[in-house]
Amino acid sequence: MFIDFFLDVFEANKKSDAIVWQERAYSYEWLTEKIGFWKQVLEENQISSGTVVMIEADYSPSSIALMLALIEQATILVPITASVAHKKDEFIETAQVETIISIDSHDDFQIKTLLVTAEHQHILALRSQRVPGLILFSSGSTGKSKAAVHDIAKLLEKFKVRRHALRAITFLLYDHIGGVNTLLYTLSNAGCVITVKDRKPDTVLSTVEKFKAELLPTSPTFINLILISEAYKRFDLSTLKTVTYGTEPMPESILVRFNQLFPHIRLLQTYGLSEIGILRSKSESSSSLWMKVGGEGFETRITDDNILEVKAHSGMLGYMNAPSPYTEDGWFHTGDRVEVKGEYIKVLGRESEIINVGGQKVYPAEVESVLLQLDYIAEAEVFSQPNALLGNIVCSKIRLTSDAEHKDKKVIKADIKRYCQQFLERFQVPAKFIFDEHEQFSLRFKKQRTL
Amino acid sequence: MIAYQKILELIYSAIDELNAGNGDVSVTKEESTPLFGAASVLDSVDLVNLLLSVEELLEDELDIEFVIANEKALSQKNSPFKTIATLAQYLTEEINSL
Numbered sequence: 440m441f442i443d444f445f446l447d448v449f450e451a452n453k454k455s456d457a458i459v460w461q462e463r464a465y466s467y468e469w470l471t472e473k474i475g476f477w478k479q480v481l482e483e484n485q486i487s488s489g490t491v492v493m494i495e496a497d498y499s500p501s502s503i504a505l506m507l508a509l510i511e512q513a514t515i516l517v518p519i520t521a522s523v524a525h526k527k528d529e530f531i532e533t534a535q536v537e538t539i540i541s542i543d544s545h546d547d548f549q550i551k552t553l554l555v556t557a558e559h560q561h562i563l564a565l566r567s568q569r570v571p572g573l574i575l576f577s578s579g580s581t582g583k584s585k586a587a588v589h590d591i592a593k594l595l596e597k598f599k600v601r602r603h604a605l606r607a608i609t610f611l612l613y614d615h616i617g618g619v620n621t622l623l624y625t626l627s628n629a630g631c632v633i634t635v636k637d638r639k640p641d642t643v644l645s646t647v648e649k650f651k652a653e654l655l656p657t658s659p660t661f662i663n664l665i666l667i668s669e670a671y672k673r674f675d676l677s678t679l680k681t682v683t684y685g686t687e688p689m690p691e692s693i694l695v696r697f698n699q700l701f702p703h704i705r706l707l708q709t710y711g712l713s714e715i716g717i718l719r720s721k722s723e724s725s726s727s728l729w730m731k732v733g734g735e736g737f738e739t740r741i742t743d744d745n746i747l748e749v750k751a752h753s754g755m756l757g758y759m760n761a762p763s764p765y766t767e768d769g770w771f772h773t774g775d776r777v778e779v780k781g782e783y784i785k786v787l788g789r790e791s792e793i794i795n796v797g798g799q800k801v802y803p804a805e806v807e808s809v810l811l812q813l814d815y816i817a818e819a820e821v822f823s824q825p826n827a828l829l830g831n832i833v834c835s836k837i838r839l840t841s842d843a844e845h846k847d848k849k850v851i852k853a854d855i856k857r858y859c860q861q862f863l864e865r866f867q868v869p870a871k872f873i874f875d876e877h878e879q880f881s882l883r884f885k886k887q888r889t890l
Numbered sequence: 891m892i893a894y895q896k897i898l899e900l901i902y903s904a905i906d907e908l909n910a911g912n913g914d915v916s917v918t919k920e921e922s923t924p925l926f927g928a929a930s931v932l933d934s935v936d937l938v939n940l941l942l943s944v945e946e947l948l949e950d951e952l953d954i955e956f957v958i959a960n961e962k963a964l965s966q967k968n969s970p971f972k973t974i975a976t977l978a979q980y981l982t983e984e985i986n987s988l
Binding site for chain 2: 856
């Protein structure tokens with residue numbers, strides 16, 4: 440009953456491509472049959488309503504069908520991908536996983552039952568209402584990842600409104616709120632889910648070319664990688680209509696460069712969090728960081744110190760391993776500091792990442808944006824270091840492009856400082872530089888913060 | 891034993907760097923030049939940048955790792971950041987007692 444509206448769409452589009460995986464297309468008819476297959480497997484293995492099931496997989500025809508079958512059976516899903524393999528044991532324990540279904544790279548599966556009975560209050564709440572659940576882990580760049588428990592039936596509500604059918608690349612991961620959102624959006628509109636073998640710029644863009652993708656939901660870090668790798672010069676991206684970016688603050692310089700190169704591609708900023716889902720958003724323009732957020736089921740407000748708070752109908756029940764983050768009147772404090780212009784907002788950065796230099800605020804993304812305008816800088820990360828005179832100073836870790844790597848660092852440093860002074864206040868200009876040839880992004884294509 | 895004169899030279903190189911990079915200020919390379927306080931042309935951001943440059947030169951040229959703006963420096967009765975001479979004096983003493 441939970442996925443009936445999906446099945447109706449699938450039935451009406453039987454012959455259309457639902458999924459492209461390993462160069463092969465799978466139709467909606469195939470997908471419907473595969474969901475039936477999984478329902479049988481689940482029944483045979485006594486995986487029923489309320490069971491906490493970890494799915495260890497990447498996007499594949501089988502893993503997509505399994506996700507839908509598990510929703511239909513009202514189980515509680517815990518998707519994880521190889522990118523968090525080192526945290527698997529922690530996640531199993533935190534989420535009180537009872538069964539693990541692993542799907543390998545050949546799309547074969549294995550089921551393992553653990554001797555655990557989940558009894559966390561949020562799981563009991565889902566069970567008592569007989570609704571399917573979803574447990575997502577926040578990336579937790581500092582400390583332990585937090586497990587957010589959702590009622591999927593609520594998350595699914597917004598997909599009942601039919602929108603455009605798009606051929607979309609599933610770039611954001613299977614265990615990420617943005618990835619789940621892309622998947623459900625695409626399937627509920629009879630679009631085509633185009634999976635990628637890995638997330639290197641050349642692989643992703645060659646897939647765009649070959650399978651005529653229209654939508655690429657990604658992250659600012661990856662858009663920068665497309666630019667610095669020059670992968671865009673090697674492939675035909677004319678089918679691509681929209682690129683969305685979210686998950687971290689976007690350096691304005693990257694946005695402007697991408698927009699100049701691809702004026703026909705609409706750049707849209709998305710806004711969402713593991714805890715509340717993805718809001719509907721609208722960018723002021725392709726080269727603008729200003730956006731409107733909200734949409735059906737979401738209300739927003741800004742606190743006196745300019746932090747965005749969201750009230751989401753589909754918001755999580757709470758964390759399994761942390762106190763409730765909701766305010767007394769039920770709002771979620773996002774921790775994102777924003778600037779407001781009429782109906783539009785601009786995300787300046789996480790409250791926790793703001794650097795306080797002698798009482799003045801520095802937003803890392805703003806400084807990174809200026810650094811990245813220099814063509815010999817491939818990647819830049821700005822962070823804080825304690826200083827006895829100013830409280831903190833601005834530091835930056837720089838990866839130079841390969842042609843600049845051998846140059847005198849003193850000369851480069853002086854040049855960077857001089858350039859920054861043209862666009863930034865003096866307290867914002869990095870006082871300390873670390874040159875490091877390692878790539879700065881994580882397996883989840885988010886900048887790794889040195890905190 | 892590192893001589894006062896050597897430290898003074900390093901401070902002067904750091905001042906060259908600061909003067910080159912900062913159009914608005916020009917710091918005179920004299921021992922009596924005030925570094926901080928009402929009489930100085932430097933504000934706290936300049937001072938921090940100057941001290942970081944000195945730290946870097948200490949490391950590059952003398953292989954000494956030393957954080958100049960530390961709690962001890964700030965809690966001295968007579969601030970080591972008063973003039974170039976007081977800074978050189980303070981650094982000479984601190985570094986030679988490491």
